[in-house]
Amino acid sequence: MRAAIFTENDGPLVVEDVTPVDPGPRDVVVQTTASGICHSDLSVINGTLPMPPPAILGHEGAGIIDFVGAEVTGLKKGDRVIGSFIPACGTCWFCLRDQSNLCENTYSVMMNQRATRGDGTPLPAMTGLGTFAETMTCDQMSVVKVDTDLPDEQLALIGCGVTTGVGAALNTAKVQPGSSVVVIGCGGVGQAVIQGARIAGAARIIAIDTVALKRDTALKLGATDAVDPGDGDIVAQVQALTGGRGADYAFEVIGVAELITAAFNCVRSGGTAVAVGVPRFDAQVSLPTYPLVLTEKRLLGCVYGSAQVRRDFPKLVELVETGRLDIGDMVSSTIPLDDINKGFDAMKAGEVIRSVIHLH
Template sequence: MSQEVRGVIAPGKGQPVRLDTVVVPDPGPGEALVKIQSCGVCHTDLHYREGGINDDFPFLLGHEAAGIVEAVGEGVEDLAAGDFVVLNWRAVCGKCRACLRGRPWYCFNTHNATQKMTLKDGTVLSPALGIGAFIEKTLVHSGQCTKVDPTADPKAVGLLGCGVMAGLGAAINTGGVTRGDTVAVFGCGGVGDAAIAGARLAGARTIIGVDVDDRKLAWARKLGATHTVNAKQTDPVEAIREATGGFGADVVIEAIGRPETYEQAFYARDLAGTVVLVGVPTPDMRLEMPLLDFFGRGGALKSSWYGDCLPSRDFPMLVDLYQQGRLDLDAFVSETTTLDDIEAAFEKMHAGEVLRSVVVL
């Protein structure tokens, strides 16, 4: 029997969000019903509201979430009512060419719930990243639920569902940061600071945060940056070289998604170093650089999708590190808020006033 719960809807491009009644079906085969405890307010949700992802309005927003499984559908064997889970948008299929080659973190055919959540009048909703978690209860594919330590704080560990995992994974999984490396991160918002935390966790000896906002640079230092550069005042490429013996960093992570900062990241790396793009560009952006420089500097140029994470592998490990005090996920929670205040949270995020606002239900 379906349930009626409250959820945050983006009705049309650029329109303010609203709190509405959502009809959530009972879970069918392979699905799970999850009672949401917390959900981070991510830039991706704002992109959905602005029509920057696609135009499948109305959207049910929210995706960085943790909660308790309330029920599961037929055929679900590795999940049960009462399990504490972090939701993810990479429920791997196990059958596509990436999965069959042993690279499930690149899965090209990830699963979502088959049934649709709707408004009371029957209007079908498009859940953000196949999740839709600014809601009291949501319906997802069971593979989108990753069981973690039930004693962990949902406000903190729910952030692994998107932005924090994207940054941590960009450093550890995609960038391959290891002991003794030098690392530079362009953009010290939530994703960039998570990359800094990941580099620290991996044992990097020098970690340089670059931004134009001193408040964000202070966050970067708190999360592990050994050096910070305000790019409004100092040439970041020269500053990174100075901090790395004149060579440039072994791994440079671009967490903004702009051509000009990507170019700076490219020239700020050491010869044969690695550049990781985790910031999301817009479709109109173009990059023009000498092709010879790509050849002459060697190394690797990579893009990081969701931190190249495998939730079943990475989420439990990172939650354990958080519980041990070795990964400060609490530092990413700038404030808590409610479903009624999503627009205000968007404004604070857009103004750079918070790392993460977290909706608590």
């Protein structure tokens, strides 16, 4: 099969033929249909997220089951599935407590060899998926079956960006009807936070981004106000739009420690800031202690939108099918696997919300 291989930090991915490993008894083989290019893939390439090369990258994808191991249950050849970049085993301490986004198997699935390069070098797959490849051999706990006719590229985005963003609003923050929401960073995940806030019934949704395309898309997808940081301090701009109090909720969706502090400063007394973007692992967040304690502001971490994928993937699919959630407008371009590095260039240049690779 052909796959895009991460071979060195800051270098281009190399598309080449690799040999998949034989699937184990609890593995499935998925014919990948589409994969989004997510900022976290770039974070592996540039070293923000520590993962040693070589490896197959990609963690936001969908496909069709081509083979199931002897011990696989509930899945069969021909099923449409979305990859879950955090597995949901269903039986560990966290999964049993409705926190499958903290599943204890998160790191073990990343360690498995999933393919071999021509020279014999073993290749693991990012998050146990490796969606930048024509097929994925992955544990059954890493896929969720969905019954739908939605286009492949829209299902792919549910694998990471859509679930993370919509889930951050609905699950992590539990945005209330009539509330005010700030979203700092309006890439794929940020646009999904905006839509989650809209679905929750927020009255005012303030989208903040330096890129005009992203502000314009945000206004189309549910934001009521767009703020350009180039026009001045974002905290002051948010206060001007919220009666001087600050917003009920603020989401940081970039992964910059200083902007997590800014999100905290954007919320009112008793408000909730949510850190969604993934910063460098060694970064520290600094918070002013007076508003933290004496005005009861809250800062919440958020991984995978606090989603329970076996519950939430089908729910998100239905929201798209009924027109409540718009993923189509988040797909800026579809490209072949060979153009993957152009997709990363477009992301770095801020030219796209999401590029999606079509594989079959």
